[in-house]
Amino acid sequence: MATFDNIFDRxxxxxxxxxxxxxxxxxxxxxxxxxxxxxxxxxxxxxxQQIAGGQVVNSQPELFCNADEVAGLKKHDAVYIHGVAFYVxxxxxxxxxxxxxxLAHGKPGRPVNDIDAWS
Numbered sequence: 001m002a003t004f005d006n007i008f009d010r011x012x013x014x015x016x017x018x019x020x021x022x023x024x025x026x027x028x029x030x031x032x033x034x035x036x037x038x039x040x041x042x043x044x045x046x047x048x049q050q051i052a053g054g055q056v057v058n059s060q061p062e063l064f065c066n067a068d069e070v071a072g073l074k075k076h077d078a079v080y081i082h083g084v085a086f087y088v089x090x091x092x093x094x095x096x097x098x099x100x101x102x103l104a105h106g107k108p109g110r111p112v113n114d115i116d117a118w119s
Contacts (some may be wrong), residue, residue, distance in 0.1 A: 009103040013097045020066065020098075026043070029070065040065040040101075042081055061086060061103040067094040070101065076108040 004010040024039040041064040049056045063079070072092075079101075080084045086103040093099065 009096055016021065016066075016096065016098045020064075024065075028080040029073060029078075031070065031072045031074075036069075038065055038069040059105075060089075061105070063101040063103065064096055064098060065101065067099045068097070070099070073101065079103060 004013065019040065020039055024041050026037050027040050027042065029038050042061065043064070044059050044061040049058070061081075073088060073091060075088050075090065077088045079088065084105075085107050086105060087108040088101055089104045091099065091103040092101070095101050
């Protein structure tokens with residue numbers, strides 16, 4: 001159980017728990033070689049970058065989760081969401097009981113598929 005410096009931090013922790021319980025879903029993370037089911041909020045918004053003559057549409061998936069549930073998670077660890085492979089690219093600093101984890105599509109060390117057509 002976390003120790004809080006003030007009542008605001010305690011209240012925010014309680015709100016985070018309610019949000020996670022209401023909107024979260026289970027995913028599988030491989031932490032230290034062990035599969036672990038964790039409760040997260042998954043966000044995969046598109047980012048659109050304008051370049052000369054067109055635009056590039058990309059995404060950087062992100063997880064919002066309880067810091068204790070992902071203790072030991074490291075860069076390049078695997079995460080599976082509905083059977084789709086991702087891997088960790090960055091782990092944010094804990095903010096109270098929660099933190100964000102940035103992901104990339106695919107598996108670490110494996111190149112992405114060649115782009116052979118325009119979408």
